[in-house]
Amino acid sequence: MYKPISDSFFEVPVLELAQNLVGQYIVHNLENGPLVARIVETEAYHGPEDQAAHSFSNRPTKRTEVMFGRAGLVYTYQMHTHTLMNVVAGAVGTPHAVLIRAGEPIEGLEQMGNNRGNHMKMKDWTNGPGKLTKALGVNMDYYGRHWTEEPLFIAEGPGAIEVVTGPRVGIGNSGEAVDYPWRFFEKDNPFVSKYRP
DNA sequence: AGCAAGATCGCC
DNA sequence: GCGATCTTGCTG
Numbered sequence: 259m260y261k262p263i264s265d266s267f268f269e270v271p272v273l274e275l276a277q278n279l280v281g282q283y284i285v286h287n288l289e290n291g292p293l294v295a296r297i298v299e300t301e302a303y304h305g306p307e308d309q310a311a312h313s314f315s316n317r318p319t320k321r322t323e324v325m326f327g328r329a330g331l332v333y334t335y336q337m338h339t340h341t342l343m344n345v346v347a348g349a350v351g352t353p354h355a356v357l358i359r360a361g362e363p364i365e366g367l368e369q370m371g372n373n374r375g376n377h378m379k380m381k382d383w384t385n386g387p388g389k390l391t392k393a394l395g396v397n398m399d400y401y402g403r404h405w406t407e408e409p410l411f412i413a414e415g416p417g418a419i420e421v422v423t424g425p426r427v428g429i430g431n432s433g434e435a436v437d438y439p440w441r442f443f444e445k446d447n448p449f450v451s452k453y454r455p
Numbered sequence: 456a457g458c459a460a461g462a463t464c465g466c467c
Numbered sequence: 468g469c470g471a472t473c474t475t476g477c478t479g
Contacts, residue, residue: 336474388463
């Protein structure tokens with residue numbers, strides 16, 4: 259069965275962690291069996307030097323306080339009607355995080371299809387951050403938990419064939435930060451989100 | 456208290 | 468392309 263990856267996996271600089279996460283599994287253990295997706299796309303957020311990061315102000319708020327905690331914590335937040343999930347990176351007091359943007363369904367396909375409504379192609383189940391959380395059944399209840407704890411954790415996956423980088427998506431007017439190549443995704447994978455081709 | 460805006464999605 | 472509809476944070 260799947261088991262959580264070691265704690266030390268998270269204790270690397272945020273850009274490295276964002277790249278290393280591509281190709282790993284996200285596992286959500288539920289009563290009917292595990293939901294598993296292989297991560298194919300991430301983005302690094304590098305507060306407080308990164309104007310696009312929620313932690314740019316370098317001041318903990320109710321929303322962002324978990325980013326100041328230890329590496330590997332779960333940072334979830336709401337965007338309109340959707341939940342997005344992040345992995346906290348960096349030492350305590352350093353508000354870095356990695357946004358999980360897309361995945362490839364591996365196991366629990368029936369359940370993921372039901373979570374998304376069965377009228378679409380499989381690649382549309384998880385090719386965006388809001389879609390992925392919905393397919394996996396993740397919500398704000400996981401805020402502040404750790405990515406090595408049941409029932410929602412990162413497990414070691416097969417890795418990625420080739421990871422390429424590009425500018426981040428959807429961050430609008432963030433000064434120079436809009437051009438930083440801090441998006442990591444597996445080359446030619448059809449589950450990568452399709453903004454900014 | 457009140458309101459504007461956001462690391463988005465799906466349908467018009 | 469635009470509207471949905473939730474939480475946060477600042478008073479625009």
